[in-house]
Amino acid sequence: MINGKIILLFILQFIFFVIYVPLISFSLTTDTISSNSFLKDPDMLVSSGNIFKLGFFTPENTTNRYLGIFYTVSEKTMVWVANREKPLKDSSNTVTISKDGDLVLINKRNKIVWSTNATTSPMNTSVQIQDDGNLVLRDNATGAIIWESFSYPTDVFLPNMKVFHNITTGKKTLYSSWKNRSDPAVGSFTTGIDALNIPQIFIWKNHRPYWRSGPWNGRIFIGSHFMFNVNVQIFTVVNNYAGIFYVTTTDQVRFLMKISLNSSGSVVYTMWNERGKNWNVAWLEPQTECDVYGTCGPFGSCNAQDSPICSCLRGFEPVNKKEWGSGNWTSGCLRRMQLQCDQSNNTSGDGFLRLPFMKVPDFAEQFPSRQEDECRNRCLRNCSCIAYAHDSTIGCMFWSGSLIDIQRFTSVGYDLYIRVSASELDSHKDKKLFIIIPVVVAFCSMSIFTFIVWCWIAKQKGKKTKDKRIFEAHQIFSSDSTPIVLKDESQKVNIEELPLFTFETLANATDKFHDNNLLGKGGFGPVYMGKVDNGKKIAVKRLSTISGQGIEEFMNEVVVISKLQHRNLVRLVGCCVEKEEKMLIYEYMPNKSLDVCLFDPTNPSQNVLDWTKRFNIIEGIGRGLLYLHKDSRLKIIHRDLKPSNVLLDGEWNAKISDFGMARIFGSKQDHANTARVVGTYGYMAPEYAMEGRFSEKSDVYSFGVLMLEILKGKKNTHYYNQEWSLSLLGCAWKLWSEGNGLAFADETIVDSNIEEEIMRCIHVALLCVQEFPKNRPAIQTILSMLNREIVDLPEPEQPIFAEKWNDLHRGSTQSIRQVGLSINEVTLTVLDGR
Numbered sequence: 001m002i003n004g005k006i007i008l009l010f011i012l013q014f015i016f017f018v019i020y021v022p023l024i025s026f027s028l029t030t031d032t033i034s035s036n037s038f039l040k041d042p043d044m045l046v047s048s049g050n051i052f053k054l055g056f057f058t059p060e061n062t063t064n065r066y067l068g069i070f071y072t073v074s075e076k077t078m079v080w081v082a083n084r085e086k087p088l089k090d091s092s093n094t095v096t097i098s099k100d101g102d103l104v105l106i107n108k109r110n111k112i113v114w115s116t117n118a119t120t121s122p123m124n125t126s127v128q129i130q131d132d133g134n135l136v137l138r139d140n141a142t143g144a145i146i147w148e149s150f151s152y153p154t155d156v157f158l159p160n161m162k163v164f165h166n167i168t169t170g171k172k173t174l175y176s177s178w179k180n181r182s183d184p185a186v187g188s189f190t191t192g193i194d195a196l197n198i199p200q201i202f203i204w205k206n207h208r209p210y211w212r213s214g215p216w217n218g219r220i221f222i223g224s225h226f227m228f229n230v231n232v233q234i235f236t237v238v239n240n241y242a243g244i245f246y247v248t249t250t251d252q253v254r255f256l257m258k259i260s261l262n263s264s265g266s267v268v269y270t271m272w273n274e275r276g277k278n279w280n281v282a283w284l285e286p287q288t289e290c291d292v293y294g295t296c297g298p299f300g301s302c303n304a305q306d307s308p309i310c311s312c313l314r315g316f317e318p319v320n321k322k323e324w325g326s327g328n329w330t331s332g333c334l335r336r337m338q339l340q341c342d343q344s345n346n347t348s349g350d351g352f353l354r355l356p357f358m359k360v361p362d363f364a365e366q367f368p369s370r371q372e373d374e375c376r377n378r379c380l381r382n383c384s385c386i387a388y389a390h391d392s393t394i395g396c397m398f399w400s401g402s403l404i405d406i407q408r409f410t411s412v413g414y415d416l417y418i419r420v421s422a423s424e425l426d427s428h429k430d431k432k433l434f435i436i437i438p439v440v441v442a443f444c445s446m447s448i449f450t451f452i453v454w455c456w457i458a459k460q461k462g463k464k465t466k467d468k469r470i471f472e473a474h475q476i477f478s479s480d481s482t483p484i485v486l487k488d489e490s491q492k493v494n495i496e497e498l499p500l501f502t503f504e505t506l507a508n509a510t511d512k513f514h515d516n517n518l519l520g521k522g523g524f525g526p527v528y529m530g531k532v533d534n535g536k537k538i539a540v541k542r543l544s545t546i547s548g549q550g551i552e553e554f555m556n557e558v559v560v561i562s563k564l565q566h567r568n569l570v571r572l573v574g575c576c577v578e579k580e581e582k583m584l585i586y587e588y589m590p591n592k593s594l595d596v597c598l599f600d601p602t603n604p605s606q607n608v609l610d611w612t613k614r615f616n617i618i619e620g621i622g623r624g625l626l627y628l629h630k631d632s633r634l635k636i637i638h639r640d641l642k643p644s645n646v647l648l649d650g651e652w653n654a655k656i657s658d659f660g661m662a663r664i665f666g667s668k669q670d671h672a673n674t675a676r677v678v679g680t681y682g683y684m685a686p687e688y689a690m691e692g693r694f695s696e697k698s699d700v701y702s703f704g705v706l707m708l709e710i711l712k713g714k715k716n717t718h719y720y721n722q723e724w725s726l727s728l729l730g731c732a733w734k735l736w737s738e739g740n741g742l743a744f745a746d747e748t749i750v751d752s753n754i755e756e757e758i759m760r761c762i763h764v765a766l767l768c769v770q771e772f773p774k775n776r777p778a779i780q781t782i783l784s785m786l787n788r789e790i791v792d793l794p795e796p797e798q799p800i801f802a803e804k805w806n807d808l809h810r811g812s813t814q815s816i817r818q819v820g821l822s823i824n825e826v827t828l829t830v831l832d833g834r
Contacts, residue, residue, distance in 0.1 A: 033127045038096035049131040061182040061753045067105050076791045079133055079156040080149050083114040084184040101125035103137055118147035132160045157259040159249040165195045168243035177261045189265040195245035198366050199237045209293040211286045218393040223359045226283040228412040278792040281784045288631045290407050297332025298402035305633030314353050315420040337421045341383035351425045352417035359407035360389050361399055368395040386419045499574030503581050506540050537588035554582050557659045564632055568624030570647055570657040591648035599715050611749040613652045614710050620654030625779045629696045637663045641702035642683045682717035686800050697773035704768025708732050713746035729799040736762050766796035
């Protein structure tokens with residue numbers, strides 16, 4: 001009997017500990033923690049609609065644990081972090097309700113790491129994760145919410161959230177970026193609403209303005225490109241007339257979306273793609289350097305389509321012309337002629353110049369009016385008013401003091417009227433006449449000249465067979481452009497507008513082009529390091545005078561690069577054209593090219609390229625390509641992206657160079673054909689190498705090859721695996737498809753903390769080198785994939801050159817030799833050596 005009682009007691013204890021206790025601690029289907037339950041790592045709360053979860057996570061490249069909220073469909077996409085400043089060191093952690101009723105996070109030493117700190121006396125409370133992503137702490141007695149995560153956001157804005165600014169107390173709701181992808185602690189960037197004048201959204205970098213949305217006009221923020229073009233009203237700004245403004249989403253937003261502030265300072269708007277199981281980037285700000293606050297300084301206007309991007313407003317000139325000419329525009333501009341406004345009686349002999357399609361300046365004051373003329377009259381009567389604009393909803397916008405953060409848009413924006421003196425207006429009219437009269441005279445002169453030339457050509461018909469052959473050869477040489485090279489663009493670039501160096505200056509700077517200063521040799525001539533009188537180093541690209549090629553490429557590079565300016569593109573400093581000499585002068589890159597750093601075993605830099613530097617180089621090349629393809633004034637296809645054309649500055653930042661083969665696309669053009677295929681073996685996309693078709697996706701293919709070379713530390717054109725009879729691309733595909741992608745990476749960079757990041761880069765690279773262009777992601781999507789803004793990646797297809805490239809390479813080499821041309825890792829079909 002006693003034994004039976006002991007057995008029965010044992011069974012009851014077993015049932016209690018195995019079945020009942022886990023139910024008390026947590027149920028996988030619950031969305032609530034009450035005072036008699038807790039959440040233990042790795043368990044999770046799940047919202048009733050299975051949309052959001054609360055649980056523990058570990059960011060990439062670290063072992064730290066954090067409590068956060070994330071999506072059910074994308075568990076690596078965090079939207080809120082509790083202990084972002086206090087990481088946990090292991091998985092022995094618990095979330096529960098304290099005796100006072102606060103939600104607390106406790107580590108294995110039973111110490112509170114994080115708390116809601118919402119109660120002041122013991123209360124009966126519970127915590128619930130809701131379907132909108134809000135974590136709420138409720139008073140069970142009254143049902144009132146006493147704390148919610150929406151009031152303490154981290155870096156992500158979700159539908160139904162509100163961004164407050166209390167202009168009475170100055171208190172704001174701020175979203176703050178992570179320090180980096182591995183550390184959710186507060187980073188350098190914050191974003192929120194500023195409603196002191198007309199409400200605007202700001203991004204601040206270390207508490208200084210970094211980007212602003214422009215004023216709210218009742219429907220959109222008028223300083224954002226995206227807002228002008230979107231058909232759905234996403235946001236609304238509410239004024240509760242008690243000194244509190246807030247931004248929230250409208251009822252039209254019924255889809256899975258989020259807006260995050262990343263560690264680079266960009267606000268990224270993404271929507272969930274259910275079919276692709278990933279996040280699609282719909283919009284991000286800032287997009288270009290012009291979007292960065294105050295790039296051109298006071299009274300400076302920025303236009304991403306111009307080169308240089310900054311110019312002074314009409315009637316103004318640079319404060320410091322030397323700085324301005326060197327590309328440092330922060331000091332801005334000042335008036336050429338002072339205003340004539342009489343402060344004693346508020347009369348004025350001033351007027352206004354109209355600037356169309358503008359992002360209006362910061363610090364606008366508002367006056368409700370439906371008449372634009374009233375804005376003009378009010379501004380003219382007020383001597384402190386120096387500019388105005390009008391919006392049908394806002395009314396009049398007035399500015400005084402310095403005008404800052406002005407930008408010229410392409411086809412949207414507002415008319416901005418700048419106040420200038422009457423004499424400046426007169427000079428402006430004189431300038432118009434000064435331009436019109438010479439144009440008319442030039443047109444007449446050109447008509448007469450054309451007639452004379454036509455008569456002369458008519459007389460030369462049938463004359464001089466030799467001249468005819470020369471003419472035909474010239475036509476063949478210059479016919480590669482097809483319709484995509486804009487001939488009129490080259491006419492717009494006057495070499496004399498660039499800083500001109502004399503041959504003597506460059507000869508002295510390079511010690512008469514001494515071999516000791518030789519940095520490398522390109523297809524069209526050597527590149528030398530030089531030092532000018534002020535001690536500044538330069539790189540001099542000297543066109544080979546013995547080569548029959550290069551003139552077109554020289555002019556092409558002047559045309560293209562003179563119109564481009566980006567931190568990841570090499571900067572053209574000037575040029576030299578004297579007799580037979582043609583040289584381009586660039587900023588000097590102390591770490592030379594990626595080619596040297598990766599593949600030259602004698603170069604000590606090879607051992608310096610750890611994973612962090614390699615990943616930053618990959619990102620830098622990607623950002624440079626994004627600018628060329630999407631953000632620059634001209635849509636540029638590089639066509640010769642390879643390691644030797646990627647230069648590295650003193651901080652190992654990547655700079656894309658050598659635009660001799662680049663081609664300009666029209667605004668609506670997405671591909672083109674050519675009979676003159678140029679480029680480098682191993683980096684050309686299949687459709688370009690075999691058919692002469694090229695597009696943005698051709699550069700994407702080259703970028704994918706580059707990524708694999710950076711990961712492996714081996715050159716694609718020199719790599720051949722004898723055991724598997726595979727190229728570099730083939731090895732990457734084989735190892736990745738077998739789940740052993742890490743074996744592909746350079747053993748000097750492999751580390752257990754970055755395995756996932758390396759595997760992700762190999763995955764993205766293989767997506768880039770797929771056979772068909774339509775299957776390759778666009779460069780903006782690639783960057784989002786690399787930065788984990790798009791978490792889930794599609795499966796790549798096997799690269800076409802995985803096994804076939806060596807045969808193609810050998811066959812092409814033979815055909816080249818048959819026509820008597822030398823090669824240096826060069827081109828296919830009708831060939832030009834590089």
